[in-house]
Amino acid sequence: MRRESMPTLAELEAHKRIVPEIDPAAVVAMLEIRQAGEQVAEQILDVLQRDYHLSEGKFCVLIVLHQHPEGLAPSQLASRVGVARATISTMLQRLEKSGDVVIEEDAEDRRGKRVRLTAKGRAFMAEVLPPHYLRVTKLMEKLTQAEQEELIRLLRKLAGE
Numbered sequence: 795m796r797r798e799s800m801p802t803l804a805e806l807e808a809h810k811r812i813v814p815e816i817d818p819a820a821v822v823a824m825l826e827i828r829q830a831g832e833q834v835a836e837q838i839l840d841v842l843q844r845d846y847h848l849s850e851g852k853f854c855v856l857i858v859l860h861q862h863p864e865g866l867a868p869s870q871l872a873s874r875v876g877v878a879r880a881t882i883s884t885m886l887q888r889l890e891k892s893g894d895v896v897i898e899e900d901a902e903d904r905r906g907k908r909v910r911l912t913a914k915g916r917a918f919m920a921e922v923l924p925p926h927y928l929r930v931t932k933l934m935e936k937l938t939q940a941e942q943e944e945l946i947r948l949l950r951k952l953a954g955e
Contacts, residue, residue, distance in 0.1 A: 838926070865909055867908060867909070868883065896910060
């Protein structure tokens with residue numbers, strides 16, 4: 795849903811008179827990026843929530859574990875997902891309770907833990923990922939391959955990568 799809270803160029807120009815360094819076009823561009831990101835997330839994540847009862851965080855954890863069948867330490871998982879260790883602990887408890895992950899003693903470091911997908915978790919991801927990637931593909935078909943590559947380049951530039 796498009797928000798009506800976007801400032802107009804006239805409003806931004808008024809702020810520029812107070813703070814001359816303000817670039818109204820840059821502010822509008824940033825707000826458009828944010829709004830587009832929210833709309834894309836709604837189109838993709840709402841399906842995951844509605845059809846699979848997956849939050850974005852839980853989905854990210856499952857994807858990372860899917861990419862690492864050997865498992866990861868909870869701290870590594872937290873880092874890769876971009877959440878605090880306390881947050882990952884809570885998420886893992888829920889995923890373990892649902893039978894999607896197993897938390898085991900690390901064979902190499904008996905003091906550590908290792909988290910991996912269970913057979914149920916792998917089967918779930920095999921069910922969820924193909925239609926998810928198809929939805930993403932359909933959404934991105936609005937852009938040509940060259941536009942997608944340019945978008946990636948620009949977003950990475952914006953992110954400082």
